[in-house]
Amino acid sequence: MNAIDTILAHKSVREFSDRPVEDDVLEKILKAACNGSTMGGLQLFSIIVTKDKEMMKKMAPFHFNQPIATSAPLILTFCADFHRFDCYCEMSGVATDAYHNAQAYQWAVTDAIIAAQNACVAAESLGLGLCWLGTITYNVPQFIDAFQLPEHVVPVACIPMGYPLHETSLTPKLPWQTLVHQEVYHQSSETELRTAYEAMEKAPHNIAAVNENGTGCLAGDYVNRRYKKEDNEFFSNVLKEQLKRQGF
């Protein structure tokens, strides 16, 4: 299958068969992850491979005990990483404090997400399924501790993967035209937005969520139940504090 067909066939997969991910398959995924564009050629990321079920169980609470965090045969965690380059500078007799700031953090996050998405496309082209776990950006201090990450290393993406247990269906998305602007930002009208969100609003899982939780509408279900202001502000503070402690 060519690259575009692989990308267009993407679906979230949260349940995996017992088949382990073979070593040669994992190696292909990791090589693809490590061949993306990178800021100035620096490759400011690290990938942590989790196969050990004890490690998965240890980290499950930090993923709020989502079943996928322990049921997947393989989890790849991508970290923004300036530590390696710092060490290289130090042993080269060069100052190591040029990249301990917000700009450098943003570069390293970008490198890590590029690597992660390359890994995803590669994995899906080999028949695997996967799902990103946003929880990696919540309990950052606990993950840093569990993975024994040094200063200037921050986990930013966490992707369980494996062979899908069964077929899953495509999740409705916004029409691509809604996300694309010509030359300058196009401010969508209320009518345009209403039409754009229609497929998401009509998706059975979203209708069920709104009805079961009495959240009134899809926007309300997001804001008042799924990702609440007080949680986001709490975890924003955790993230900002931890970025300072990691030296960014």
Next chain:
Amino acid sequence: MNAIDTILAHKSVREFSDRPVEDDVLEKILKAACNGSTMGGLQLFSIIVTKDKEMMKKMAPFHFNQPIATSAPLILTFCADFHRFDCYCEMSGVATDAYHNAQAYQWAVTDAIIAAQNACVAAESLGLGLCWLGTITYNVPQFIDAFQLPEHVVPVACIPMGYPLHETSLTPKLPWQTLVHQEVYHQSSETELRTAYEAMEKAPHNIAAVNENGTGCLAGDYVNRRYKKEDNEFFSNVLKEQLKRQGF
């Protein structure tokens, strides 16, 4: 070509032929960009298509007048975008202030970079070449002004693309094994790091840069010439101030 071969064939391309990027090719790239994983299904990004040479000339100084910023037939700029969802919340009668924080910004950056990397893989699979411009993270206020971005929209990736003018060669990278850790972070020894950086140190363009600029070694060329502490700290402050102004 399958997805992994496309990814492994990636090279930076900075010079393009006169052949424009056809509309149907651009549409395939944009559809691929819009089909990645996304935080909670929210698709927190926007893509701005630049083809207008006047727009490119206007923004060239913010890219420090790199030739590629005006010579490419097409530039895609990816923005972290919570504005669209804010508007959707507002018209749904739901509070819009749950996502004006660091956590939400990190989600939106992630969505935007996933989309950008999908676009890159799709573009390269169609014969195009490309190169990420890190300068988009430097002069953020000027880009926001030029693209007329509203609050809660921040440009995070900028990718000129087109048909390559000539063959380019692969840039030496760190061995993939250096970037991969099993279960917990592996602290590389000095010998391991020296070996890992060897191919980069021996690359003719890096040898030339170190010799011509008298920077002594590759690490020194990065720290004391390419990406200097005072510049990084200056642009870190610009970025942090602008994130506040954009409402994150």
